[in-house]
Amino acid sequence: METNAHPTTDATPHHTPQTLRAFGTAMNSITVYGALGAIAFLAVAVAASSGHMVNTFMWVRAVLLPVVAVLIYRMAISASQGSRRAFERVGTLAVIMPIAIIGVDLIPGVCPPWYAAMQAVCMLPVIHVALITRGSALRAAFLRGR
Structure with missing residues (x-):
């Protein structure tokens, strides 16, 4: 007896192969954004430790952007589970x-x-991510959910 742990044809429009693929791509992009944000933070730390000018703005942004990546990723998870509100927030952000x-x-x-x-x-x-959330697969999934 075979079971599929990740069904791709659920009754909800949020679990079609197209929407799952789109959400997967969006979440990968958010992960890349978080990694780049962490690299940016390290670059600011290296610049500061080597005596280059680093202002408070740069430090605050360098700390906040990777944190924001985690929050957006969590919203994307909620959106992939059918939360229209989370989907709209991810798209807007x-x-x-x-x-x-x-x-x-x-x-x-x-x-x-x-x-x-x-x-x-x-x-x-x-x-x-902005392009993906405005793509036909996700737009259609959330239009049908109204």
Whole structure:
């Protein structure tokens, strides 16, 4: 007797092969964002320990962004289990975060160019999540759930 521990054709629209694949890709992107955020934190720590200028803004952002990755990942888990509210929050954050992060970094004097570039790279997986949450597979799953 065979059993499938991960059914792909559940009665809910949130468990179709397309939605499972889309959520898997989104969660992988969030994981990459978290890893890049951790690398950015380490870069700030190395810069500070080697005598380079590191301001409070850089420290706060370097600490908060990996923490935010964990929170978004948890929301993505809830969304993959059918939470419309979590899905909307993940989608909204994935659009707002890159605009806010990159926009603030472009203000002259806020941070050095290397840090702004690193933050822009960190936002690439988040932009990918924004595209996934607006893709047909997930949009259709949550439209049908109304």
